[in-house]
Amino acid sequence: MIAEGTNTNAGNGMLDVEELFRLYGNDVLRMCNVYLRKQSLAEDAFQDVFVKIMTKSGSYRGDSDIKYWILSIARNVCLDYLKSSYMKRTSFLGDLLDKTKPQSEEKKRIKPLPGNPVEDRLIEKLDTSSPLLDAVQDLPAKYKDVILLRFYFDMDNAAIAKQLDITESTVRSRMMRARAKLKDFWKEGE
Amino acid sequence: MFGDDLKKSLEPIKTSDELLAKTRLAIEKARLEQAKASLEPAHTEPKKRSFSFGFSWKMVVPIACALLVVGGAVMVTDYLGKAKKAESKDKIKTHNQEIASLDKQLDAAVGGDRYNYAADTTVASVEHEAEDVEGLDWENSPVMEETTAAESSEAASKGNHQKSDGSMSVRPSKASEFYASVQVDGSLLCISDDRHSLFLADPMTGNPIPDEKGKQVPDFSFLDEDQKIQGLNYLENYGLLFVSVSSDQAWSKQSIEHLYICSYKDGVLQSETPESCD
Numbered sequence A: 001m002i003a004e005g006t007n008t009n010a011g012n013g014m015l016d017v018e019e020l021f022r023l024y025g026n027d028v029l030r031m032c033n034v035y036l037r038k039q040s041l042a043e044d045a046f047q048d049v050f051v052k053i054m055t056k057s058g059s060y061r062g063d064s065d066i067k068y069w070i071l072s073i074a075r076n077v078c079l080d081y082l083k084s085s086y087m088k089r090t091s092f093l094g095d096l097l098d099k100t101k102p103q104s105e106e107k108k109r110i111k112p113l114p115g116n117p118v119e120d121r122l123i124e125k126l127d128t129s130s131p132l133l134d135a136v137q138d139l140p141a142k143y144k145d146v147i148l149l150r151f152y153f154d155m156d157n158a159a160i161a162k163q164l165d166i167t168e169s170t171v172r173s174r175m176m177r178a179r180a181k182l183k184d185f186w187k188e189g190e
Numbered sequence B: 001m002f003g004d005d006l007k008k009s010l011e012p013i014k015t016s017d018e019l020l021a022k023t024r025l026a027i028e029k030a031r032l033e034q035a036k037a038s039l040e041p042a043h044t045e046p047k048k049r050s051f052s053f054g055f056s057w058k059m060v061v062p063i064a065c066a067l068l069v070v071g072g073a074v075m076v077t078d079y080l081g082k083a084k085k086a087e088s089k090d091k092i093k094t095h096n097q098e099i100a101s102l103d104k105q106l107d108a109a110v111g112g113d114r115y116n117y118a119a120d121t122t123v124a125s126v127e128h129e130a131e132d133v134e135g136l137d138w139e140n141s142p143v144m145e146e147t148t149a150a151e152s153s154e155a156a157s158k159g160n161h162q163k164s165d166g167s168m169s170v171r172p173s174k175a176s177e178f179y180a181s182v183q184v185d186g187s188l189l190c191i192s193d194d195r196h197s198l199f200l201a202d203p204m205t206g207n208p209i210p211d212e213k214g215k216q217v218p219d220f221s222f223l224d225e226d227q228k229i230q231g232l233n234y235l236e237n238y239g240l241l242f243v244s245v246s247s248d249q250a251w252s253k254q255s256i257e258h259l260y261i262c263s264y265k266d267g268v269l270q271s272e273t274p275e276s277c278d
Helices: A015-035 A040-053 A066-083 A085-089 A094-100 A104-109 A117-128 A131-137 A141-152 A157-164 A168-181 B002-010 B017-039 B041-111 B117-132 B148-156
Strands: B181-182 B187-191 B197-203 B227-235 B240-249 B254-266
Touching: A015 A066, A015 A131, A015 A141, A015 B017, A040 A066, A040 B017, A066 A141, A066 A157, A066 B002, A094 B240, A131 A141, A131 B002, A141 A157, A141 A168, A141 B002, A141 B181, A157 B002, B181 B227, B187 B227
Parallel strands: none
Antiparallel strands: B181 B187, B187 B197, B227 B240, B240 B254
């Protein structure tokens, strides 16, 4: 989780990349993974996010938490990836795999063959995927926004509204719809 | 809790050292390019700008100039062409007006039955041909046969009002060789107004002169009402008078021509009744 108020020399235009990796690396990669659904694309987006952060560090004014700035950069990069013609024209093997996804017992029987990167990647996907993550990944981007910010980054509605530049009521309505789509994963009393 | 479940499901996704190394390299590369771009702003940007500007100006300006020149030339030639056309039209107009006024004058002079000047050239050539056969017995020659009614009709329609000089060719086959009056032995033989008879007139005053003995005129009283004398021709050397007569047949809208001959010997009419040559 992103630690708020962490000293990254932000604000004076000098960002420590190693510190940013340590503090925000995993979160950015996970966010990219949720948006783009593909590990390889998420890694490409991760690189782009940090390249942007480091090359445009001068544009960060330090008046807000760097966490929000990094999150907005990551979100914009992911949305750019989704808008790209490459994403629209390409269907991934992982999608086909999702449709013929083996059950948990079958997953256990599948063992990675060493030395084959494609198979490694597929097995990795099988190992890391969970029904909840798949369901979140299948949501439209606007619902992913609110679900991630609310339940992963623990932001309240006001902060989400500010982050996404929308009204709180919009945040609430989106949250309602997202929860409706994820009702199978909602426990009673939540 | 949903949030905890989501965090748990995302927990396996972690950055690898390989990914971080790649990212560091990408960052360094981007920084290097940024530094390069920032170090040579005065050289690179103006160069790019100058290239683009140079390209545009170097290509566009000559093309625009060429287009302007070509367009200007086209417009000028078009304008000149139009001016020339207008000028020539004006000239033709004035010329036509002059011709029209001349036509009117001529029409007024000849009373609306004007001579066709264009036929003069053919007459000249015909006369030349006729001179060649002068002295032949034209009455029995095939040349006479050529004196067709059509030709006589042509002659009649031309309305001859010229005086005969008495030196005509043997063959009276062309229109211009027939006249409304001819000089016969010092007197002027004329066609009457009703064009049914001939009479003699004084060549000096133009006044009709009464019939004298030995100076008779051919009698055309046999002509029908629709027949009219069209023209005269007198061959002095042979003492022959040719009279063309047209017959207007309204129903056929055609003018049938007849040619009559009267023989004069020593100025005296040999027979009052003309002979038909048809």
